[in-house]
Amino acid sequence: MTTFVDRVELHAAAGNGGHGCASVHREKFKPLGGPDGGNGGRGGDVILVVDQDVTTLLDYHHSPHRKATNGQPGAGDNRSGKDGQDLVLPVPDGTVVLDKQGNVLADLVGQGTTFVAGQGGRGGLGNAALASARRKAPGFALLGVPGEERDVVLELKTVADVALVGYPSAGKSSLISVLSAAKPKIADYPFTTLVPNLGVVTAGSTVYTVADVPGLIPGASQGRGLGLEFLRHVERCSVLVHVLDTATLESDRDPVSDLDVIEAELREYGAGLENRPRIVVLNKIDVPDGQDLADLVRPDLEERGYRVFEVSAVAHKGLKELSFALAELVGEARAAKPKEEATRIVIRPKAVDDSGFTVTREDADGEPLYRVRGEKPERWVRQTDFNNDEAVGYLADRLSRLGVEEELMKAGARNGDGVAIGPEENAVVFDWEPTMMAGAEMLGRRGEDHRLEAPRPAAQRRRDREAERDEAQREYDDFKPF
Template sequence: MTTFVDRVELHVAAGSGGHGCASVHREKFKPLGGPDGGNGGRGGDVILVVDQSVTTLLDYHHSPHRKATNGMPGAGDNRSGKDGQDLVLPVPDGTVILDKDGNVLADLVGQGTTYVASQGGRGGLGNAALASARRKAPGFALLGEPGDAGDVVLELKTVADVALVGYPSAGKSSLISVLSAAKPKIADYPFTTLVPNLGVVTAGSTVYTIADVPGLIPGASQGKGLGLEFLRHVERCSVLVHVLDTATLESDRDPVSDLDIIEEELRQYGAGLENRPRIVVLNKIDVPDGQDLAEMVRPDLEARGYRVFEVSAVAHKGLKELSYALAEVVGAARAAKPKEEATRIVIRPKAVDDTGFTVTLGEDGIYRVRGEKPERWVRQTDFNNDEAVGYLADRLNRLGVEESLMKAGARTGDGVAIGPEENAVVFDWEPSVMAGAEMLGRRGEDHRLEAPRPAAQRRRDRDADRDDADQEYDDFEPF
């Protein structure tokens, strides 16, 4: 049964926003008391957060589909819908978030670090929020936006100061068991260690973590054995410790050749491992032949510039010297790291000529409009409501979409698509001198709500309608 998983594909879906409500307040002797439709609630986000009590991605291996709750729709009497609840997913320290193409989206290191993997949809505005001095009784509301949905890949890269690397059965698990309180599985056959083991070591005033990585063999960087799966766990380590077996029973192996083979695998894997400090540990000197072999190869290894320690995990020989030497190297690596600067807020103002959308002519002869605002407005429009469609036309016209279409060469009857190609709203373009609201009159008003206006006042109001902008959704922040 699988107990350790360090790579999963997670299917996440945020909650959709609730629809706004179109309602008119009614009470005795006052049947038309004005619009009172509430706003829809926001959809919940899917958030990944580092929890150091979590050490594996096993839960997501068994349940890879995760979805946040939707926002509730608004209701009459100015009642806003309840926001959807965020779905918080704990992940181990050192989890890397990638998209399906392998691009890194986030690297989560440190307790409490968060990443929003999927953003919840906005709630739609009710007709009470859409009402204005010129649109006193809107007969429509905005729809809630669908939440983001997609796939992300989670990869765990162990966060440790020291990584023990070497052949299977070189004694790495035995070494970590005597240096720390970790209790890994120990046996006398290859590939006993199938998952990385972490231990905490205290040497004087220095406390550091040490990782026992499953054994490497020739070709590990190309996928042989277990090496390729777990080489990523040494990427974050500050120090690499070569654990060499001086009492191997294989006649074609010796500590120096083992070291050369492991170094070649680390070099082929890359990820900056060639620049990490190295320490060589000659293990199993409690065996007579092992002690003799260690004394023979030590001068050669030291001539290469390695610090060499002769130890025995079984007899507890040389462990204190090794632990303090590792503490010294870890302390130097920590001191060499640049200090983290205070968080800076970077403001990137938009260019003065940035319209927020683009208009391009496709090979199929359809003009495509892409941009955050027009695509969001389309998603929030109820196309079964003529008044809502007219409101969308007004917004697009004020944004400059119609003018840009004319500059791009669009003519009456040409196809125009707003949104991504696979899910776009397509319509035949009919250019107009005035926006939809002006063509239909003062849409959204009811003459029963106010006294008749003189003709001169009506003319002034029509002129003001052409110049004034409607209340924009972006400027409205519902409670």
């Protein structure tokens, strides 16, 4: 059964915002007391947070689909809906968040570090919040915005100071078990270690962590064997330790050739591993002929500039010297790291000519189609109840104030041309009717908007306006003071 997982694909779905409420206050002797519809609640976020007690991504391997709760709809009497509860997902220290294309979205290092994988949707405004001097009793409310849905890839890169690398059965697991309190599974056959093991070592006043990386073989950087799956765990380590087997039973291997193969794989993998400090450990000197082979290859390794230590994990030989040498290198690496800066707030103001949306022309089946893209127009469309004429009229007002109609005219749009707001796979498409005026003066009964009626001839519209003006004049004459 799988017990360690260091790479998963997570499907995060934030909660939807609750719908606003369209309600009118009523009480005895006061049947129309004004709008009192409450706002919808905000949808819950999906948040990744580093938890030191979590060491694997196993939970998300078994349950990759995670969803936060939705916000509740508003109600009458100005009662706002309850916000959705955030879904907090604990992840191990060293988790990297990537999108489906492999771009890094976040590098989560340090207890409590967070990343919002899915943003909850906004709650819709109730008609009480939409009331204004011109629109005193709105007969509609805004819908809640759907929560963000995003597929992300989580990769775990072990956070350790020292990485033990080498061929399978070179003795890495045995070495980490005697240097620290780690208890990895140990046997004398290849690929015993299938997951990285971590151990904490104390050498004098220095405390550092050691990672036992599963065995590498030629071609690991291209995906052969288990190496590629775990080379990422070496990336964060400050010191590399080559564990070489001086008692190998394979006739075509020796410590020097093993070192050359592993170095070639590290260079091929990249990620700056070729510049890390290195130590060479000649292991298993307690085995017959192991000490003789160590004496034979040590001068060659030292000539290459390596610090060489002869140890026996079984007989506990040479371990103290090795642990203090590693502590010295770890201390130097920590001192060389720049001090962490305080959290900075970066303000990126928008360009003065940024309208917040774009209008592009596309031809669909030989007919002109104008596509509007932008955060505000697309959100406003999602918030609109298209079964309510007044709500659609309110959307037209907002788009007009934003300058969408003006840009459509500049782009060459004509009466009856198709206009799509949103991406191709999820757009709202309508035939454009230029609005010459907007606002409350266009409204009829609650829930209606005259702009959505069938267009009237220009002469008829002129006669209607003259009749309305004459009617208003007659009412004024009837009630004017003497």
